[in-house]
Amino acid sequence: MPDHLPHPVTIQGLTIPEDRIGTLVPFEGDRSDSAQLADGLAEDGYLFLRDCLDPALVLAAREEVFRQLAGVGEIADPPAEGVATGKSRRLDPAEDEGLFWQRVSEGPILRRLTHGLEMQSVLDTVLSEPARAFDLIYLRPTPVGRATALHYDYPFFAGSAQPMINAWIPIGDIPVEDGPLAIVEHSNRFSDLIDQFLAVDYTADRSNDVVQAAAYGGASDVNPVQLVVDRDTRFLTANFRSGDLLLVNMFTLHGSLDNVSPRSRVRLSCDVRFQPAAQPADDSRYFGEYPSGSKGGGYADMRGAQPLA
Numbered sequence: 001m002p003d004h005l006p007h008p009v010t011i012q013g014l015t016i017p018e019d020r021i022g023t024l025v026p027f028e029g030d031r032s033d034s035a036q037l038a039d040g041l042a043e044d045g046y047l048f049l050r051d052c053l054d055p056a057l058v059l060a061a062r063e064e065v066f067r068q069l070a071g072v073g074e075i076a077d078p079p080a081e082g083v084a085t086g087k088s089r090r091l092d093p094a095e096d097e098g099l100f101w102q103r104v105s106e107g108p109i110l111r112r113l114t115h116g117l118e119m120q121s122v123l124d125t126v127l128s129e130p131a132r133a134f135d136l137i138y139l140r141p142t143p144v145g146r147a148t149a150l151h152y153d154y155p156f157f158a159g160s161a162q163p164m165i166n167a168w169i170p171i172g173d174i175p176v177e178d179g180p181l182a183i184v185e186h187s188n189r190f191s192d193l194i195d196q197f198l199a200v201d202y203t204a205d206r207s208n209d210v211v212q213a214a215a216y217g218g219a220s221d222v223n224p225v226q227l228v229v230d231r232d233t234r235f236l237t238a239n240f241r242s243g244d245l246l247l248v249n250m251f252t253l254h255g256s257l258d259n260v261s262p263r264s265r266v267r268l269s270c271d272v273r274f275q276p277a278a279q280p281a282d283d284s285r286y287f288g289e290y291p292s293g294s295k296g297g298g299y300a301d302m303r304g305a306q307p308l309a
């Protein structure tokens with residue numbers, strides 16, 4: 001069935017012209033064929049795998065996360081609906097050193113989803129060698145009014161291992177009105193932007209300022225709608241369903257659409273990075289019991305750690 005997009009769709013408050021937004025094309029090849037998967041990822045910069053993960057596990061992870069947010073008054077009953085109350089009793093993450101957010105991000109059911117056998121098997125196949133997930137994940141409950149600006153991932157994760165893959169997992173259905181991820185079609189071929197961030201020596205300086213400037217830099221010179229118009233391209237997104245998985249490479253410009261849910265539904269997703277297991281997993285920003293994250297403050301510093309109200 002074709003995926004119908006609503007209109008208008010906005011990004012950072014700007015209406016995307018109807019001819020500048022389209023749907024991600026689901027991968028229709030053989031999911032057990034590493035070469036086909038790798039070719040698809042290299043060609044398009046993404047692989048959209050519909051119905052790839054166990055929806056019951058996805059929904060159990062959703063319940064686990066939202067239950068904890070309901071426990072601090074942010075999500076109404078029943079928690080799995082993910083409706084924001086507009087209130088919060090959550091401590092400022094700096095006050096508890098990110099412990100609440102780390103506990104939510106490392107919940108046992110969520111870990112089974114992000115680091116379990118299904119994900120492992122998909123990523124092993126895509127990389128055609130054993131994959132290893134980063135310990136640090138980016139869990140993103142995104143209420144109406146919050147969004148992610150367009151950026152490339154490479155500067156954040158440039159380190160000792162390559163290639164790296166970003167696995168974006170919708171944790172529950174995410175219709176377009178709830179502000180899912182959107183990629184910029186063909187942005188994996190914008191060599192002017194890519195060359196800029198490849199020219200930076202991240203081993204010499206991985207400070208947050210350097211990384212942020214490289215990741216968001218070139219793409220933020222114009223507003224996102226102007227960017228797709230100027231480059232004669234489109235945003236690609238989908239009405240995501242529980243069980244879908246979107247893999248994005250490090251060279252694809254992406255961000256989120258606006259969450260305009262009339263029910264104040266919080267968009268829940270997480271993004272997890274994978275690399276070949278045989279390569280060093282020694283970047284303390286992303287590995288270890290208390291990963292420091294790219295900003296340096298660990299789970300306390302993550303956007304998802306911010307109270308929803």
Ligand SMILES: O=C(O)CCC(=O)C(=O)O
Binds near residue numbers: 147166181256271
């Ligand atoms: O989910 C989002 O809002 C942004 C996700 C993202 O930037 C990523 O997966 O790298």
